[in-house]
Amino acid sequence: MRILVKGAGVAGLTVAWQLYRHGFDVTIAECNAAAGLGASGYAGGMLAPWCERESAEEPVLTLGRRAADWWEAALPGHVQRQGTLVVAGGRDAGELDRFAGRTSGWQWLDEAGIAALEPDLAGRFRRALFFRDEAHLDPRQALAALTAGLEEARMRVLFAGAEETGEYDRIVDCTGAAQIGRLPGLRGVRGEMLALETGEITLSRPVRLLHPRHPIYIVPRGKGRFMVGATMIESDDAGPVTARSLMELLNAAYALHPAFGEARLTETGAGIRPAFPDNLPRVTEAGHTLHVNGLYRHGFLLAPAMAGEVARRLLAEQPERKAS
Template sequence: MAVGTDLTSDVRRRTSDSLKIGIAGAGLLGRLLAWKLLRQGHRVSIFDRGSRAAELSAAKVAASMLAPYSEVVSAERCVFDWGRMALSWWPQELAALKELTGEHIDFAVEGSVVVAHELDKSSLNHFEQQLRSKVADCEHNIERIDQRRLADLEPELAERYRGGLFLAEEGYLDNGALLSALEMAISQLGGEWHEYSDVQYVEAGKIVLENQTYEFDWAIDSRGMGAKNQLPNLRGVRGEVLWIHAPEVNLRRPVRLMHPRYKLYISPRSGNRYVIGATEIESESMKPVTVRSSLELMSALYSVHSGFAEATLLHAYAHCRPAMPNNLPEIKCTKGVLVVNGLYRHGYLLSPYVVETALEMLE
């Protein structure tokens, strides 16, 4: 399967052979597909019910961790295999985006750390057992660490924890910067934006709005929850995240806290900013973050590092992530229409596999 290539050799001149492609949904998948198709020389129009800022997209409400080991414990093995592909795919695509737009996107694969309080060590042990049984062939990337090794990796955690797990092949990227850079790149490559366009349905070669129909060689439906009228098995899984500015906290890697009731994760950003999350609720509610969720997240956060006590809450976001019954992405291609959906909670981890598979189907 092909992955990212050098931008200067990848962009083709548009010829009479180039395709006219319409994309419904300008979330993560829609933007990545538009970016790749434009570089192949196709003519692309992108439709979204929100603006280019992606304020209505589930991709905006994410910690965007690249964590194939952590996620496979509660997922199919293919999530792990497809997720590992992302670790080599993203650096090439981010480099190409920077070459075109000049925008830097924080990205690192320096591993992640999993810890637990002494009373919750059984949760950590159970997590480790499940993980090793799922990925026995990659067990060398799962390291049980003591307090000294933890101090080498994340010194500020060693003051509170005696050890944990180090998962070497995990990382993160800055989703906000990525979505912004993709918008810029699509515009620079000649992509046509249709903002505030409420797509009614997508069919072979057509994207239908309330009062207008657009015709294309191919129509791509990447609307997430917006496609529920055409994907009856699609469901929403509510997720909530907090954005924190914590000048007294210095963590380099994503951190997960094992807990009997939920698993807190902390994903770093530049400038002592962190994205905090844990909630995964079988609900399609789009209400703002609840008081209960906020209290649970912030109390658990303080238990990880006392420096979070003086942190500033920048944002509290909630959204519904689209999921199929098996929690795996759906990629369906028939003549004139391509459907990509169902990234569930694995958006930034699985989107490289989904995008490359979809492009192969189009070819």
């Protein structure tokens, strides 16, 4: 079967990779000049199903718990299996108990345990939750590596300006927010992030700082670089980061460690996360096209499961191969 995958964000590239592994003839068409220029490029890249269960339904944990294995198999060496550390400031210490009550797969750490995992946070927090089995990756590096792998496998990857021709047995639409107003119930949720650079602090894993109004996460990117995210605003406006969000993210980073107050602000960005009313992704069918959409804030976590669902559907349609 010849398959056209529309969109080279995390959904489109994981679908293309999964179909390639099953022997499909895949073409990827992307309206931008490179992969990951939409919301996927602003993602945290956290493969954290146990933490996400705090505010998400059970399927996020069920579908996401093997995501790290999928990414490691697809891109050996790109996945960092260092777990997730969850902390809260003194006045917000009760948030840790609430978080623990809504999740599983954690262990309590005292001050000594925190210092053993993250020496630069020594003495800053009295308690923490450690989710040992979680992982993270760098989204932009991962998307670039998937694209390169597909091109090396002689799959056609067409970017802006490249003409897409030919007939296809199926189309898989993974264009995300472009389908808002077209797919029933799909809405936009704006996520904002910033990037900081400093040589004064080292973190080995994502750290979530709990707060009743604006919890954040900080993800190390190596070489003194950190991604700080992310706001969640019910809006499909993809404009620049707002002053309010910038202040909230910077204040929270400073609360985690004062060294971030002297860090260089190297990037800000906003992306629109497409979401259905239940905030769970879906594979839906409309004639010749399968739509993969609604990954919300769980793109890298749930895209492998959605890619597997697409592959199962298309394999069921494959004509049986004649015995040689």
